[in-house]
Amino acid sequence: MKNILVTGGCGFIGSNFVRLALKSLPDCRLVNLDKLTYAGNLKNLADIEDDARYRFVKGDICDAQLVEKLFSEEQFDTVVHFAAESHVDRSISGPAEFIQTNIVGTFTLLEAARKAWLPSSPLTPSSSRFLHVSTDEVYGSLGETGLFTENTAYDPRSPYSASKASSDHLVSSYFHTYGLPTLMTNCSNNYGPYHFPEKLIPLIINNALQGKELPVYGDGKNVRDWLYVVDHCEAILTVLQKGQLGQTYNIGGNNEKQNIEIVETVCDILDRKVGLLDSEEPRRSLIRFVTDRPGHDRRYAIDASKVRLELGWEPSVTFDEGILKTIDWYLENPDWVAGVLDGSYQEYYAKMYGDR
16 A cells, blocks of 8 residues: 545544544555545644655545546556535535535546546555445444344434445445455544534533533434544554455444443533533533424444454543543634634534524
C-alpha cells in the first residue's frame, strides 16, 4: 500500500483513518478526495496538512473525469471509500443526495478502479485493494436477541440504508463480474473525536454543555452497538492488509447500549466534570422524549467473530474508556464545535432539533 485514495477523508471516520494511516504506514502516499459538504471539515486534519506524503483534493466522487484523472496522476493501488451521505433523518427529508453520492459515487469509483487496474495494468489485482466502508444498517432491525453476521439478509429500512445496501451490491458485483480486488466492511455505530454534532453522542454533549434540551426519539430504548472510531480505523487497516478478496467483514464494538443509557451516561459524566446546570439541576433534567422517526430500527448488534478469528482484530477500547476520551476531547476543543455549527448547517440543526 503505497498510493492510497481515501474518499471522504475530511469527515468523522475518514479523518481519523487518514491520521492513523499516515502514522502506521510511513512509506505511503495518501490523497484525500472530499467534496467538503457540511459534515466535511479541513480543520479535522489541520495537524497533518503539511505532511509531504499527503495531498488534499476538493472534489465530488461522482465526477468521473476528476476521479479518472486522479487515478492516472497518482497511480493508486489502494482505495478506501468512506465518502457517503450518512444521516438517516436527512435521508428521510431529502433522499436524492443519498442516491447520488452513495450509489452513483460508488459506481464512479468502481469504474475508475476497473479501468486503471484491469485487465492490462501493472497494478495487478493481487497488489491492489478497493475497500468499501459500509454500515450495519443495511441488515435492517433485530429483535431482542440475535446478531448481524456477514450472511444476514439485507433488509434496509430507510433511504440511507437502502442507498448503502445498493452500493454494497455494486461492490460485490464488481468482484464477481470483473475480478476487481474488493473488500467490504460493515460497521456498527462509531463515536469519538471529530464527530459532527448531528449524531447522537456529539449532539447530546453539545446540547448538554449549553443547557439545551436533549431530544431522545420514542422511548429511548433503541439499541446500538458502539464502536470507538480509532478501533474502527485499526480494523480497516487490518482488513486491507490481511483480508481475503471479495469478502465482507463486520466490525463491531461489543458494546450494546440503549440510546437512553448513552444520554444519561453523558449527562452524569458532564455533571461530574463541569458541574451541575446553572439551575443546580442535573443534566438528566434536560432529557425530552420526542416523536420517533419513521422506520427507526429497534436494535443493531454485530457479530464480529469473523474478523477476530480470521484476521486477529478485536476492539481495544471499552465503552467506559471511549466515552470518557470522547467527552474530554469535546471539552478540550470548544472552538472546533463552534466552527462546525455555523452557516447553512445552523438552519438545518434548528429545523431538525429545535433552536432551544
